[in-house]
Amino acid sequence: MTEYAFARAKREALEAVRRALGEPVDLPVVLPPAEVNADLAIPCFPLAAQRRKSPPEIAGDLARAIQPGPTFAAAEATGGYLNLTLARPAFASSVMSELIRLGDRYGSNAEGAGRTVVIDFSAPNVAKPMSVGHLRSTIIGAALYKLHGFSGYRLVGDNHLGDWGTQFGALLHAYSMWLDGDAYEQDPIAELLRLYVKFEEEAGKDPSLRDRAREWSLRLERGDPDARRLWEEFVRHSMAEFQRTYDLLEVSFDHTLGESFYEDKTREVIEQAVARGIAVEDEGALIIRLDNAGITTPVLLRRRDGATLYHTRDLATAIYRIRTFRPARILYVVGSDQRLHFRQLFAALRELGFGDVEYVHVDFGLVRLPEGRMSTRRGRVVFLQDVLEEAIERARALVDEKNPELPDSERESVARIVGVGAIKYADLSQSRIKNIVFDWNRMLSLEGDSAPYLQYTYVRARGIIRKAGDAPPAEPFDARAAASAQEWALIKHLSRFPEAVHDATHTYFPHVVANYLFQLAQLFHTFYHEIPVLQAEDEDLRRSRQHLVGGAATVMRTGLDLLGIRVPERM
């Protein structure tokens, strides 16, 4: 497997220290703060106690022991830190040739080779429009999908539609009572939403409606043709509606196997649990106790009335995935309000003998409105489609203003790329753990720390390359193109892209990549402002700077692609 220049430098730094000490110590290798004139630093404090020497003494000894060589040009001690300065020409040239050689594969690795990851994401509920709440799972899941692909995993993206359960009983009943045929004809999902809200209102006044809903629910489960036909119609209408949103988001799935797909697979789960002796009757229901795993709330496999529950279906789903895809890892990109549910699910799977799969609940905070939690039932909800359309509209207004000379069709496509990118970036640029209070202006921001800022970086870089006529990259890389602070900072940052990708994949935090790219954008804009490329003093320098610009463009495009964000050539 390839070791990138930055990782190699860190490894060599440690090895140099080990050689100097004559023993295999393990120390952190960190980046010195900006005001320190060095490229890597090793804190020597942990060595002090055992050696009965002060950290500055040890750092000083090490600095003297490490002679300038092909990797490090200088070593010096500042306080308890050993500060190392990279040999610029060699390092710059390594980074640049990696970039040329790998192109848009730069940053990728083969860690996942031969392993399969199943990613369960998006999973909207049928018969309801997607709200901005569903955006998170969809976008975080899509990013993790690409990130794992970049690490060589075989990928299975599965949209686990909420197309089953008691809510369909309510909907079927409401449909039978209050359907407005014309409205349904016009916009089926809007009418189904109205029916759902209506049912909740009426059931609040007359609880016996819940019994009607249960009856419909039972008819559906038993395969009653009328109930079944309507349900299939609801699913079909919903899928068509979802597809419009997925098209805009440019998200796709390898499978869309909703909960209903597993309905006939729950019996085997129950039998297996009973056979293994882990399922027990309790108050008429069938449960799995998880006290051994430190979980006091048991999993419910079967209700008193014989119906299965979502836990049962989730178990059947996991088992089906394990048998069908043989995954090393299954990711569930689902909100943190379901943490307990997944702890239970994973513990139950281990009890059932499926313990050799790595299960991860990639949880994220809720999207709330300023006035409180979103509630479809109470009409307090922001629809995803509306947000996307508004974003594209705002982006279009801006393109029209900034670049009226672009052809109409290009302005349209730029508006889409920028608008949708802004939405995705607003979500992916912050840690997924925290709750988000939805704010139109914040989510649709097109300046500062936002997708367009990063896209504009690419556009500027591409502008230079285009004007230069796409000349082949300069090799060897001219050392003078790493001489200024701006150039050197940019090169060093480019060298850290593989690490950012790696960290994001391992922690399931796409924002690590987003933050990396934002920094890249800042460094590039500063570079762009102060370092002439096309007007460089001579041909060698010009071509090497051009090469650097090209590398920044490639990394920006690759990184944004991993986040599911596209780049325009002009904007």
Added chain:
RNA sequence: GGGCCCGUAGCUCAACGGAUAGAGCAAAGGGUUUCUAACCCUUAGGCUGGGGGUUCGAGUCCCUCCGGGCCCGCCA
């Protein structure tokens, strides 16, 4: 009542246990005859919710209190 998560500049957020905690927005000022100003450069802004502890070193780990969010067998 029990459990989990969050609390960092006015606002929204970053920060593998490492040096003087950084950005964006908002505020004040400056920059375009030179590769796209959706940009760049200044300035100002902090007891990292409070209090204890562990560590050479804590925004980060542990305990506790306060504030907010979420969850706690017959919904998903």
